[in-house]
Amino acid sequence: GENVEQHPSTLSVQEGDSAVIKCTYSDSASNYFPWYKQELGKRPQLIIDIRSNVGEKKDQRIAVTLNKTAKHFSLHITETQPEDSAVYFCAANQAGTALIFGKGTTLSVSS
């Protein structure tokens, strides 16, 4: 089955800096890669996703890149703000199977 590794486990940046979180997956059949943000005491919420037919997707300050050959994908947050502080989870799956999540990255943005 699928296995997703996520790094780093914690990340501290200054407000305005960029943050990058990386994930690798094991199952070459996986074709869907979402990212979730979980603020303290709240539910995980989808922030961006990418499918295997696309190499990059951007939504304002957030972007995701996918390298299918190397089986890794990354979340990029530019111009970070204190409200970006949260735990970020990557996930992967193929159609018809449940998402398998990484361990999460705790992002702290200090002002």
Next chain:
Amino acid sequence: ETGVTQTPRHLVMGMTNKKSLKCEQHLGHNAMYWYKQSAKKPLELMFVYNFKEQTENNSVPSRFSPECPNSSHLFLHLHTLQPEDSALYLCASSQDRVGYGYTFGSGTRLTVV
């Protein structure tokens, strides 16, 4: 509320107790999931239901028993749990097919004493 409601929000139970967690979605979704979230671990998939039928059981101990009477409701029955089962239990649902477009509930924080 996002449309996926979990009750109770917090639960403390003894190892000999029997309790149930409830998840309800009003989004018209067809697939529902139970995940376990422990500190410093990934969200662990427990069970998957698609159109009320269980499609995945991720080697979960039998002390956890799921029930899905219809596409809108999902239960997790608990009995003779261990302290290591203490965690946040998250329910999620998705619309068209298993795996895409999850909406999570707020979770039930379970403490086993």
